[in-house]
Amino acid sequence: MRTHYCGELNSSHDGQEVVLCGWVQRRRDHGGVIFIDLRDRDGLVQVVFDPDRAEIFALAEQVRSEYVLEIKGRVRPRPEGTVNPDLPTGEVEVLGLGLEILNASDTPPIQLDTHSADASEEIRLRYRYVDLRRPEMQARLRTRSRVTQVLRNFLDAQGFLDIETPILTKSTPEGARDYLVPSRTHPGEFFALPQSPQLFKQLLMMSGMDRYYQVARCFRDEDLRADRQPEFTQLDIEMSFMSEDALMEMMEEMIRTLFREVNGIELPDPFPRLTYAESMRRFGSDRPDLRVPLELIDVADLMGGVDFKVFSGPAKDPEGRVVALRLPKGGELSRKEIDGYTNFVGIYGAKGLAYIKVNDWAAKGREGLQSPILKFLPDDAVQGIMERTGAEDGDLVFFGADKAKVVNESIGALRVKLGQDRGLMEGEWRPLWVVDFPMFEHDPNSNRWVALHHPFTAPKEEQLDTLEQDPGACLSRAYDMVLNGTEIGGGSIRIHRDAVQRRVFKLLNISDEQAEDRFGFLLKALKFGCPPHGGIAFGLDRLVMLMTGAHSIRDVMAFPKTQTAACLLTDAPSAVDEAQLKELALRLRAKA
Structure with a gap:
């Protein structure tokens, strides 16, 4: 039916007569001239209908979004000042010489003339055949x-x-x-x-x-x-x-x-x-995101003797782990932000999120640190933490202490979230x-x-x-x-x-x-x-x-299921009739 796809037209087709087929992206009436943006798999092109072709113009007036059309026309340059550099076909338009409405459309449940899908995922999956028309x-x-x-x-x-x-x-x-x-x-x-x-x-x-x-x-x-x-x-x-x-x-x-x-x-x-052991030790995960430069640092040996069971308990437990995570310039975080990260690690089973803000370690030593847990930590433990993490003034050091599985999952996830939130990602593909x-x-x-x-x-x-x-x-x-x-x-x-x-x-x-x-x-x-x-x-x-x-x-x-393993498009899974069950020698148990 067609001679060209909509999205392939450009200035090299100037003067050619073409036949296009596709869907109406949008229809605009500008001072007696009708513009139809016609869309197919390859892209979109602007078609112009002039009122001097009365019969075709009257038909174009009936057109609405998602109507299916066949259009015959001639390619020409767009008038000066109307070129659209953001559109591959933006240098040309098609003068409409013939129009056939192949099929009308109800008002679509999804707005396809916007740059993003405003509809909920439920609507998108229920009307997937419409959703799949979106260019993205x-x-x-x-x-x-x-x-x-x-x-x-x-x-x-x-x-x-x-x-x-x-x-x-x-x-x-x-x-x-x-x-x-x-x-x-x-x-x-x-x-x-x-x-x-x-x-x-x-x-x-x-x-x-x-x-x-x-x-x-x-x-x-x-x-x-x-x-x-x-x-x-x-x-x-x-x-x-x-x-x-x-x-x-x-x-x-x-x-x-x-x-x-x-x-x-x-x-x-x-x-x-990376070996599995090294990956778990450094990143708390066997699928680490190497774009994030942060690493987990083991400090259990520094915490075994402290008068703080939150740390000393896991430090002495063969199945426990105590780690530090240094966040460069993390001292900028507000208490509200720290509380938010505390709630975040709670999703993974962590009972809390201890931290030390490094305000002025270089000049004041221990007095230049800020944290509710400092009173439980002796000088040698604090010194060891600072040396091992390489923390500098302006940084913040988070801690995780629990069973190794909980620490790995919670602080490992925190590492990635901090990298994303703080703009620390390095490289696009790792x-x-x-x-x-x-x-x-x-x-x-x-x-x-x-x-x-x-x-x-x-x-x-x-x-x-x-x-x-x-x-x-x-x-x-x-x-x-x-x-x-x-x-x-x-x-x-x-x-x-x-x-x-x-x-x-x-x-x-x-x-x-x-x-x-x-x-x-x-x-x-x-x-x-x-x-x-x-x-x-x-x-x-x-x-x-x-x-x-x-x-x-x-x-x-193309046709996925929901998070409850249902297909909204076809309403599957669904009940089957008694005859089908009988053929399979099956009988349903009555619902309690």
Whole structure:
């Protein structure tokens, strides 16, 4: 129907007759001349209708926002003084010679002629087909399409095979709840939707495929937040006969290529690497935002003997931690601002937020400090804090003291918030690898070991002999790629020997019977010549969210769910009729 897209017209088309199709962004009547801004996927162009073509002009008067039109016209320069330099088509306009209303529109629930979405997210999701007409939403989905194209091209060039894995599969709990699908042909039995293609991609390595990838849909029935959805997309990758170093180098080059080709950005070569232990010690997080120059400083050894149980208790507790966080020029903070940060760390379980303002340490020493806690701290502790943090006049030092988990989460989050609030962010993109994760962590509720990543992650080879003697000290061959404080990819070298896999299952309190029931097909495959292999999965939604500057992965997905895992557009989930339930041999329990 069309000869050109609206957004592609420019001065090189001067004098050409064109046919355009699209939606009405806005209609304006200026002194008997009607202007229609026509919009399509590529952009917007101004169309002018003169009253000397009475029939067409009368039709143009009927047009309203979001009407769908076909317009025939001639491209011409805009009159002097009316050029719009902010619009790619701003040097030209189209003189309307023909007009057909292809479809009328009710008043749209979302104002599309504004620069931002004023509507609530609920309205945007309920009328998603209208929301997606907004240029910024279309730009994000175009970027997403480009991202997958670049990633596929890179992997294809490296000899990877794009292979699909099943959506209807066996329930093999991997950390979150499965979405279950009842089977009509096997009454009382269920398929599960895959939380990831983990086991199948390992089976593909055992099948000799050598290098596999898939843009895979994954499903997890878990509590949601800005970067979680019940169904999401990951770039799933697995390869055989690769060390973690070789695998990480290849994936690093892939992400550098992606940012170069899509965003025109050069990421560092190589990415820095931090061990899990160092990352937790310095930043309180295993996905640190390196743009923030602040670091946590351990001061427990200075606090063990102080007459202040808030500090001395955690300092003496093997599971406790006491840290200081120096904020340069933080002495400018008001008491109200400090109280606000105290409330903030409370979200993460911290019971308070102690601090010391450094007013004039250089000249007055202890007398130049200001804090409610100074009376509890001896001179040597104060001296040690000042030396270790490097605090200077005008600074403020915050403290965290509690169980290590609470301190890491609360002061780690405070570190990032201070960096954002105080304008301390350094650089736009700061990727890194986090490596040497613990193989297991102890769950105090069940009093057993659980896998920090998943039960198919390989332990360090040199620790195999002591695996059962000290599980807490065992490190895994896992690695995460982190960008600006967000984990964008995670993976590991896998266990490829049956005996080792069974030892790990035993440590995780998975009996032989349970292992056979849940993972028997994998254990059997391990006995038929399984190669060493490893892989990684990148969260495609998170990656696109970062690359487009969106605040939520919902803004880079065409049809996302709400935070209660509902689709407002289709009113899903919904009830089904009795006949469908009967076919599946299901009966609903009456609500209490």
